[in-house]
Amino acid sequence: MNKRQFFVLACLVIGVIALSRCGNRKAGGADPRGETFAAANTCANCHQAIVASYAATAHAHTSAPASAATVKGSFTSPDNVFHFPNGNEVKMEREDSILYQAAYQNGTLQQKQPFDIAVGSGRKAQTFLSWRNGRYFQLPISYFVPAASWANSPGFPADHPKFDRVIPSTCFGCHSSAVKVKEVQEGMGLKEVFEKREMIAGIDCQRCHGPAAAHVNFHTAHPEEKAAKNIARIDTIPNLRKLDMCALCHSGLKPFQKSPFRFQPGDALAEYLLPTVPFPRKPAEMDVHGNQHQLLVASRCFIQSKTMNCSSCHNPHTTERDLQMFAQRCISCHEQDTHKKTKLSAEARQQDCINCHMPALPSSAITLLANGQTNPTPDSIRTHLIAVYEDAAQSILAKLPRGK
Numbered sequence: 126m127n128k129r130q131f132f133v134l135a136c137l138v139i140g141v142i143a144l145s146r147c148g149n150r151k152a153g154g155a156d157p158r159g160e161t162f163a164a165a166n167t168c169a170n171c172h173q174a175i176v177a178s179y180a181a182t183a184h185a186h187t188s189a190p191a192s193a194a195t196v197k198g199s200f201t202s203p204d205n206v207f208h209f210p211n212g213n214e215v216k217m218e219r220e221d222s223i224l225y226q227a228a229y230q231n232g233t234l235q236q237k238q239p240f241d242i243a244v245g246s247g248r249k250a251q252t253f254l255s256w257r258n259g260r261y262f263q264l265p266i267s268y269f270v271p272a273a274s275w276a277n278s279p280g281f282p283a284d285h286p287k288f289d290r291v292i293p294s295t296c297f298g299c300h301s302s303a304v305k306v307k308e309v310q311e312g313m314g315l316k317e318v319f320e321k322r323e324m325i326a327g328i329d330c331q332r333c334h335g336p337a338a339a340h341v342n343f344h345t346a347h348p349e350e351k352a353a354k355n356i357a358r359i360d361t362i363p364n365l366r367k368l369d370m371c372a373l374c375h376s377g378l379k380p381f382q383k384s385p386f387r388f389q390p391g392d393a394l395a396e397y398l399l400p401t402v403p404f405p406r407k408p409a410e411m412d413v414h415g416n417q418h419q420l421l422v423a424s425r426c427f428i429q430s431k432t433m434n435c436s437s438c439h440n441p442h443t444t445e446r447d448l449q450m451f452a453q454r455c456i457s458c459h460e461q462d463t464h465k466k467t468k469l470s471a472e473a474r475q476q477d478c479i480n481c482h483m484p485a486l487p488s489s490a491i492t493l494l495a496n497g498q499t500n501p502t503p504d505s506i507r508t509h510l511i512a513v514y515e516d517a518a519q520s521i522l523a524k525l526p527r528g529k
C-alpha cells in the first residue's frame with residue numbers, strides 16, 4: 126500500500142466528516158503560506174512524473190540556502206580568491222559548514238560576512254545574499270559560470286569590495302516561492318525586516334498554479350475523478366493571460382504594484398506591473414536579459430499567429446537543451462520552406478534554425494568582471510525577438526555545405 130492509499134483508507138475509517146478535516150490537516154497547515162496551500166510533497170502522490178522531472182529544472186533551483194552543496198565555485202586556494210586591481214582581495218573561506226566572503230587589504234582582514242542565500246541556479250551565474258540585523262545584503266563577489274570563475278557582482282565598484290548593497294524582497298518575488306519578511310516603520314518610510322534564511326526556496330508548483338489545498342483535498346477524497354477540480358484549468362485561460370503567467374517574472378526588472386507572490390493563473394499582469402511605456406518599445410532598446418515577454422510579443426510569429434505563447438516552445442516541467450527539438454516546434458507552424466535566397470537543405474535548416482533566427486546575444490544589463498580581466502564579460506542570452514539576423518545567418522552559412 127502506498128502513502129496515498131493508506132491516507133485514503135485512514136480517512137474512510139474515520140468517517141465522512143472527519144475526512145474533510147483529515148484532508149485539510151494533511152494538505153494545509155504544513156505550508157507556511159497558509160491553509161489554502163498544500164504541503165509541497167503532496168503533489169507527488171498523483172503527479173509523480175511531473176514532480177520528478179520538475180525537480181531538476183532551473184526554476185526549482187533558482188534560490189537555495191547557501192551551503193557547500195548549493196554554492197558553485199571553489200573554496201580552495203588558489204581558486205578561491207578574487208583580486209581587485211589595488212591590493213584588495215576577497216577570499217571565499219569555509220569554517221565548519223559556514224561559508225564566508227572575507228575582504229583583505231594588503232593581507233589585513235577588513236570585513237567578513239557569511240553566505241546565507243544563493244540566488245540563481247548556476248546555469249549562468251549565482252549571486253549571494255548575507256543576512257545582518259533583519260536585512261539581506263548582496264555579497265561583493267558572484268560566480269560566473271561561462272568563465273568558471275568568481276566575479277565582481279554586476280554593477281559593483283571595480284576597485285574595492287562593497288558589502289552594504291541592501292536587497293529588497295522583489296528579488297525573492299521572482300527567485301523563490303515565499304519569504305518571511307515584515308514591513309516596519311522607519312522614519313518617514315517603511316523598512317523590510319527579514320527572518321534569517323526563512324524562505325521557500327526555488328519556484329514551486331503552487332507558485333505557477335496557485336494555492337492547491339482544495340484541489341488536493343478533493344482528489345484525495347475522490348480518487349475516481351479524472352478531471353481537474355479546484356485548480357485553474359490552463360486550457361480555459363485566454364492566450365494573453367497564459368503569457369502573463371510567465372511574464373510576471375520574464376518581462377524585466379520593474380517595481381511591482383502588488384506582491385508577485387499573490388499572482389494566480391488567469392490574473393492580468395497589469396495588476397502587478399505597470400505596463401512598459403512607451404509600448405511596444407523598439408526591440409533594440411530592450412535588453413535580452415529577462416525581457417523574453419516583450420521581445421516575443423514584438424515578433425511577427427506572435428503578432429501574426431495570435432496563438433503563440435511560451436508553451437508553444439517550452440515545457441515548463443522539464444529542462445530542454447536540444448535545439449533541433451525546438452526547431453521541430455518552429456516547423457509545426459512553418460511547414461513550407463521559405464528560404465528562397467538562402468536555399469538551405471532540410472537538415473541544414475533544422476540544424477541551425479534557432480541559431481539563425483533566435484541567436485544568443487550579449488546582454489548589456491548583465492556583465493561580470495571575472496578574475497584577472499580588465500573588461501567585463503557580458504552574459505550571452507537567447508533573444509526572443511524571432512527575426513532574420515543577417516550576421517548570424519552569414520557566419521553559419523559560411524560553415525555550411527549549400528543544399529538545394
Ligand code: HEC
Pocket residue numbers: 163164165167168169170171172330331334337338340341344345346350351352353354356357358359360
Ligand atoms: C489525490 C490526487 C492529486 C493530488 C495529491 C494532486 N493532484 Fe493535481 N490533479 C489530480 C487529477 C486527477 C487531475 C486531472 C488529471 C490531470 O490533469 O492530470 C489533476 C490536475 C492538475 C492540474 C492541471 C490543471 C489543468 O490545467 O488542467 C494541475 C496544475 C495540478 N493538478 C496541480 C497540482 C498540484 C500543484 C498539486 C500539489 C500541491 C496537486 N495537483 C496534487 C489529482 C491530484
Ligand code: HEC
Pocket residue numbers: 182183184186187188244245246247248249298299300301328332333370371372373374375435436439441444445
Ligand atoms: C516566479 C517567477 C517566474 C515565473 C512565474 C516563471 N519564471 Fe521562468 N525563470 C525564472 C527565473 C528566476 C529563472 C532563472 C532560473 C535560474 O536561476 O537559472 C527562469 C528561467 C527560465 C527558463 C530557462 C531555463 C533553462 O533551463 O535554461 C525558461 C525557459 C523559463 N524560465 C520559462 C518560463 C515559462 C515558460 C514560464 C511560464 C510558464 C516561466 N518561466 C515562469 C522565474 C520565473
Ligand code: HEC
Pocket residue numbers: 168172175176179180184328329330331332333334359370436441442
Ligand atoms: C513555471 C510555471 C510552472 C511551474 C513551476 C509548474 N507548472 Fe504545471 N503547468 C504550467 C503551464 C504553463 C501548464 C500548461 C502547459 C500547456 O499549456 O501546455 C502546466 C500544466 C500542468 C498540468 C496539466 C498538463 C500536464 O502536463 O499534465 C499539471 C498536472 C501540472 N502542470 C502540474 C504541475 C506540478 C505538479 C508542478 C510542480 C512539480 C508544476 N505543474 C509546476 C506551468 C508551471
Ligand code: HEC
Pocket residue numbers: 244245246247248249250251252292293295296297298299300373374375376377378379413414415416506
Ligand atoms: C522581475 C523578476 C526578477 C527579479 C526582480 C530578479 N530577477 Fe534575477 N532573473 C530573473 C529571470 C527571469 C532570470 C533568467 C532569465 C534571463 O536571464 O533572462 C534571472 C536570472 C538571474 C541570475 C542568473 C541565473 C542563472 O544561473 O542563469 C541571477 C544570479 C539573478 N537573476 C539574480 C537576481 C538577484 C540577486 C535579484 C535581486 C537583486 C534578482 N535576480 C531579481 C528574474 C528576476
Ligand code: HEC
Pocket residue numbers: 425426427429430432433437451452454455456457458459478479482483511512513
Ligand atoms: C504558433 C505558430 C508559430 C511558431 C511556433 C513559430 N512561428 Fe515563425 N511565424 C509565424 C507566423 C504566422 C509568421 C508570419 C507569417 C510568415 O512570415 O510566415 C511567422 C514569421 C516568422 C519569421 C519572419 C520574421 C520577420 O520578422 O520577417 C521568421 C524568421 C520565423 N517566423 C521563424 C520562426 C522560428 C525560427 C520559429 C521557432 C523558434 C518559429 N518561427 C515559430 C508563426 C509561428
Ligand code: HEC
Pocket residue numbers: 368371372375417418421433434435436437438439445446447451454479483485505506507509511
Ligand atoms: C518560438 C519558440 C519559443 C517561444 C515561443 C519561447 N521561447 Fe524561450 N527559448 C526558446 C529557445 C529555442 C531557447 C534556447 C534554448 C537553449 O539554448 O537551450 C529559449 C530560451 C529561453 C530562456 C533562457 C534564455 C537564456 O539564454 O538564458 C528563457 C528564460 C526563456 N526561453 C523564456 C521564455 C518565455 C518566458 C517565453 C514566453 C514569453 C518564451 N521563452 C517563449 C524558444 C522559445
Ligand code: HEC
Pocket residue numbers: 452455456459463464465466467468469473474475476477478479481482513514515517518521522
Ligand atoms: C543558415 C541560417 C538559417 C537557418 C538555419 C534557417 N533560416 Fe530561416 N532565414 C534565414 C535568412 C537569411 C532568411 C531571409 C532570406 C531568405 O528568405 O532566404 C530566412 C527566412 C526565413 C523565413 C521567412 C522570413 C520572411 O522574410 O518572410 C522564415 C519563416 C524562416 N526563415 C524560418 C525558418 C525556420 C522555421 C528554420 C528552421 C527550421 C529556419 N528558418 C532556418 C536564415 C536561416
